Amino acid sequence: MPRSPLAPLPFEGAITDVAGLEVGHFTDTRRPTGCTVVIAREGAVAGVDVRGAAPGTRETDLLAPGNLVQQVHAIVLAGGSAWGLAAADGAVRWLEEHGVGLDVRFGTLPIVPAAVLFDLPLSHSGDARIRPDAAAGHAACAAAGTQAPAEGNVGAGAGALVGKLFGAQHAMKGGIGTASVKVGGLTVGALIAVNALGDVIDPDTGAVLAGARTDDGRALRDTRRSLLRGELPRPLLAGTNTTIGVVATDARITKVQANRLASVAHDGLARAINPVHTMSDGDTLFALATGRVPLADDGPGMTVLSVMAAEAVARATVRAVRAAQGVRVGGMHFPAMADLDARG
Numbered sequence: 001m002p003r004s005p006l007a008p009l010p011f012e013g014a015i016t017d018v019a020g021l022e023v024g025h026f027t028d029t030r031r032p033t034g035c036t037v038v039i040a041r042e043g044a045v046a047g048v049d050v051r052g053a054a055p056g057t058r059e060t061d062l063l064a065p066g067n068l069v070q071q072v073h074a075i076v077l078a079g080g081s082a083w084g085l086a087a088a089d090g091a092v093r094w095l096e097e098h099g100v101g102l103d104v105r106f107g108t109l110p111i112v113p114a115a116v117l118f119d120l121p122l123s124h125s126g127d128a129r130i131r132p133d134a135a136a137g138h139a140a141c142a143a144a145g146t147q148a149p150a151e152g153n154v155g156a157g158a159g160a161l162v163g164k165l166f167g168a169q170h171a172m173k174g175g176i177g178t179a180s181v182k183v184g185g186l187t188v189g190a191l192i193a194v195n196a197l198g199d200v201i202d203p204d205t206g207a208v209l210a211g212a213r214t215d216d217g218r219a220l221r222d223t224r225r226s227l228l229r230g231e232l233p234r235p236l237l238a239g240t241n242t243t244i245g246v247v248a249t250d251a252r253i254t255k256v257q258a259n260r261l262a263s264v265a266h267d268g269l270a271r272a273i274n275p276v277h278t279m280s281d282g283d284t285l286f287a288l289a290t291g292r293v294p295l296a297d298d299g300p301g302m303t304v305l306s307v308m309a310a311e312a313v314a315r316a317t318v319r320a321v322r323a324a325q326g327v328r329v330g331g332m333h334f335p336a337m338a339d340l341d342a343r344g
Contacts, residue, residue, distance in 0.1 A: 012315050013180030014148035015189030018248045020044070020290040023178075023191065024144030025155030026087075026136045032122040032327060035078035035087040035132040036155035036176060037140040038191060038246045041100050043071035044288040047259030048113065051266050052242055055282035056082045059113035063286075065256045069111055073100050074141070075246050075286045076114035077156035077176075077193050080131025088114040090137030115284040117195040117242040119159025121168055122329045149191070151177045152323030156244065160195035161334055162321065163211030164241060165223050165233040165275075170213045173327055173336040174200075177320030181308045185293055188305065190265070190312035192245035194320040196273045197236070197280050199223045203271035203314045210321040210337045217333075220340065224274045242282040243269060245316065247309045252291040257302060262287035264306040268313025285313070 016023055020042055027034040048063045058076075062069045076091050078084035095101055095110035102109045120128045140155065151157075157176025164171045174196065180189035194200060199211025199222065212221045227233070247265040265285045269276050277283050287309070295301040326335040 012319065013189065014178040015180060015191040015246065015248055016146050016148055017180040018187050018189045018250050018290060019292055021248055022144040022146055023149040024140040024142065025150060026132065026140040026143065027154045027158045028130060028136065031130045032153065032159035032329065033079040033119050033131055034155045034158040035076060035084065035136050035140050036191070036193065037091050037137065037144060038075045038288065039141060039144050040073055040288060040290060043073055044290050045070060045253060045255055045258045046072040046113070047255060047262040047287040048284065049259065049262040049266055050284045051277040052281035052283035053279040055284050056085060056116040057114065057284055058085050058088050059111065063113060063259065065259055070255060072111040072113055074110065074112045075288065076112055076137055077244050078114065078116045078132040079119035079156055079159045081116055081118045081120060084116040084132040085114055086134050087132040087137030088112045090134035091141050093134065094138045094141035113286060115244040117156065117160065117193060117244055118240040119195060122159040122327065149178055151175065151319055153325050156193035157320060160193060162194060162196045163199050163213065163223060164197050166212045166221065167234045169332060171334055172210045172213065173324040173334045175320040175324035177316040177318065177323055179312050179315035179319055181312045183304060183308055186249065186251050186305065186308065188247065188249045188308040188312045190245060190247045190316040192243060192313060192316040192320055194243050194317055195241055196243050196276065197241040197278050198273050198275040200317060200321045201272055201274050202318065209318065236280045241280050243273060244284050245313065246286045246288060247313055248288040249305060250290050250292045251295045251305055252293060253289045253295055258287045258289050260302065261305060261309050265309040265313045267310035269317060272314040272317035
């Protein structure tokens, strides 16, 4: 089966290349889980698009173009399924402590949408009560900075797996990745936590990079081709997967355009994950715009920005599995892309 060679990628930038953003991770040492926060202290116009059928989200309705709030102050990505949404409470507290938020006369109210992925199977003890909470969200904010964030088995990607359609025993390690694209004076960055039901694909070659393995565990099975040959997937618990992330730009765009940017950014997931947006995924992408660079034209300008967004998302998705490291949890081994390549 054709594979892309595992050569070190040139540095492809990070979401923090978008001026005005900070990123921080919290990774729980008790089991593979954690959360990640993207902070916009000065506020950012935001949009969202939920494509998976089993999402876990917070504060997404307020991002609809017709609703009142125009800017958000952070986005939280977390493991722990719906329980992990509690991490956003800690982010709100940290932002309030630092005077970041919307002035509502009675206090400073941080607006913090969030999305979660399901990483509960990765537990040494089988104790699913270990999941990101408010303290984890607070810690992620405290760790945030403008430097390029760590990738792989950290933050919201700590417990991520990919390629689970034929059973978790055949899955591989996912993770979190980041990338950025620059065209002219504009920058678009993405930060993607990849916990997909499907395989991760090299968008340039079509080769499977990480995903469901063959029965002997030594090679990639290629989920798309297996399904089209008539192989049946294992019964699935809805919502036990999900790829979540943030695409951000320094362009000055409206809330309507931010929602459109979140929508077209999913094209990047479709290039790099197959199958994607399934009934067992809650795939959700947020868009942030810091507004520091004018967009030259409402038509062609948004077209270029959209192409950049999809590209950044696809690259960040690939980087997530390239940076991942294999783990042994509960007697099972979930190899990373590097582990399979090392076998030749």
